[in-house]
Amino acid sequence: MPEVNFTIGHKDYVLACQPGEERLLEKAATLLNGEAQQILEQAGRMPEQRLLLLAGLMLADRLTALEDRAASAERELNRLKANPPRQEVPVIPTEIIETLAELAARAESLADRAEEVLQDG
Known part of the structure; x- marks a missing residue:
C-alpha cells in the first residue's frame, strides 16, 4: 500500500492510501495545509488539534458556498431549459x-x- 508524506501547518504526516489515490491525497493535504497556513499567519502557533479543526471548518465553509453556487446554477439552467429565452428573428x-x-x-x-x-x- 503506497504512503504519502505531507505537511499540514507545522507538522509532518504520513498516510497510507489505495494504489492510484496518491495524487488525490496530496491534493487534499495541499488544500488543508493552505487553510492551516492562513490560520497560522493570522493567529500564530497553536495546538495541532485546534489548527486541524479550524482548517477543516474553513474548507467545509468553502465547500458549502460552492455547493450553494452549484445548486443555484443548476436551478437557473433548469429554468432556462423549461422556458428558453425567445429569439425574435x-x-x-x-x-x-x-x-x-x-x-x-x-x-x-x-x-x-x-x-x-x-x-x-
Missing part, C-alpha cells in the same frame, strides 16, 4: 422579396443590354 415581408427579385432581374437585363452594346460597338 426579423421576417422580410413577401412584397419586399418580390420587389428585390424584380429589381435583380431588371439589373441583369440592363447588364445584358450594356454588354451587347459594348460588343456591337
